[in-house]
Amino acid sequence: MSATILDGAAVAAAIRERVAGEVRELAGRGVSPRLEVILVGDDPASRVYVGAKGKACAQVGIRSGTHNLAAGAGAAELASLIARLNADPDVDGILLQMPLPKPLDGRAFLDLIDPAKDVDGFHPTNVGLLHQGRPAFVPCTPAGILELLDRAGVALTGARAVVLGRSEIVGKPMAALLLARHATVTVCHTRTADLPAVCREADVLVAAAGRAALVTAAFVKPGAVVVDVGVNRVEDAALVARLYPGDTERAAGLAKRGYTLVGDVDFNAVARVAGAITPVPGGVGPLTIAGLLQNTVTAARRRRGL
Numbered sequence: 001m002s003a004t005i006l007d008g009a010a011v012a013a014a015i016r017e018r019v020a021g022e023v024r025e026l027a028g029r030g031v032s033p034r035l036e037v038i039l040v041g042d043d044p045a046s047r048v049y050v051g052a053k054g055k056a057c058a059q060v061g062i063r064s065g066t067h068n069l070a071a072g073a074g075a076a077e078l079a080s081l082i083a084r085l086n087a088d089p090d091v092d093g094i095l096l097q098m099p100l101p102k103p104l105d106g107r108a109f110l111d112l113i114d115p116a117k118d119v120d121g122f123h124p125t126n127v128g129l130l131h132q133g134r135p136a137f138v139p140c141t142p143a144g145i146l147e148l149l150d151r152a153g154v155a156l157t158g159a160r161a162v163v164l165g166r167s168e169i170v171g172k173p174m175a176a177l178l179l180a181r182h183a184t185v186t187v188c189h190t191r192t193a194d195l196p197a198v199c200r201e202a203d204v205l206v207a208a209a210g211r212a213a214l215v216t217a218a219f220v221k222p223g224a225v226v227v228d229v230g231v232n233r234v235e236d237a238a239l240v241a242r243l244y245p246g247d248t249e250r251a252a253g254l255a256k257r258g259y260t261l262v263g264d265v266d267f268n269a270v271a272r273v274a275g276a277i278t279p280v281p282g283g284v285g286p287l288t289i290a291g292l293l294q295n296t297v298t299a300a301r302r303r304r305g306l
């Protein structure tokens with residue numbers, strides 16, 4: 001392996017430390033940032049994410065609460081909860097955990113959140129501001145990736161950047177951030193022709209497709225920086241053995257849990273070609289919650305003109 005490993009966990013720890021410092025500084029001014037999380041239904045994965053967010057808030061001194069509505073909650077109930085949190089001057093950040101159970105339409109409820117409290121950066125006002133290059137709440141995962149690239153000293157001005165995936169939460173905001181930093185950006189998706197050739201042009205390749213090990217060595221220019229956003233459950237033991245030959249820890253994890261988490265990048269093959277690469281786990285994952293903490297403190301500050 002020749003690539004440098006980009007340690008997202010270490011960068012996330014540094015972000016959390018910075019946020020904790022900002023929380024202490026705000027306390028001196030009588031301000032105590034507060035995040036409120038709305039969870040609808042009882043999806044086990046969402047419960048885990050919400051729990052992790054609450055714990056992370058506590059660790060840096062951010063107050064947080066969870067509002068758990070029943071899976072059958074009506075649109076009116078959810079809308080009135082959002083309205084109440086919007087109107088509460090003591091609430092700085094509101095996070096609506098996705099996905100919502102059917103038939104609730106997530107998009108419609110994200111649109112109801114006060115843009116000044118939209119710490120996920122999903123409200124159209126914040127999306128628009130981001131695309132205009134003006135201060136906005138930036139979605140947590142791409143914001144964290146940009147900080148990871150900056151701390152690793154990756155030059156973005158003039159670089160060819162390729163973002164694989166065009167979702168609202170990762171691909172599109174990532175492309176906007178890279179463009180604002182003067183990279184020449186290409187966004188790929190399921191209908192991109194000759195995907196490997198387009199990706200091979202990248203100095204910086206961000207893979208956010210949600211397809212296990214889609215990005216092989218053939219997608220990567222020698223020396224490129226490869227950021228793997230994907231988190232994919234893989235249960236196929238033969239595939240895991242092919243992707244991670246001799247990795248007894250992975251094999252043991254797979255045997256114990258019945259699955260293992262694999263990124264969008266064939267890590268071992270790509271690490272032989274790339275200049276730098278994020279692992280899964282321990283790469284992009286930890287940056288997302290760190291970004292949420294940062295956005296919550298920023299919201300507390302901005303709402304008071306500090």
Ligand code: NAD
Nearest residue numbers: 141165166167170189190208209210229230231284285288
């Ligand atoms: P999504 O399903 O909303 O979007 C995936 C995008 O990739 C789409 O635009 C689609 O066109 C494109 N795509 C899918 N398959 C493709 C293929 N074969 N070829 C070319 N393009 C293809 O997913 P998302 O919400 O953006 O998440 C992407 C991945 O990142 C998922 O694995 C998700 O779990 C992970 N994720 C991780 C974090 C984190 O904190 N690490 C945060 C968000 C998402």
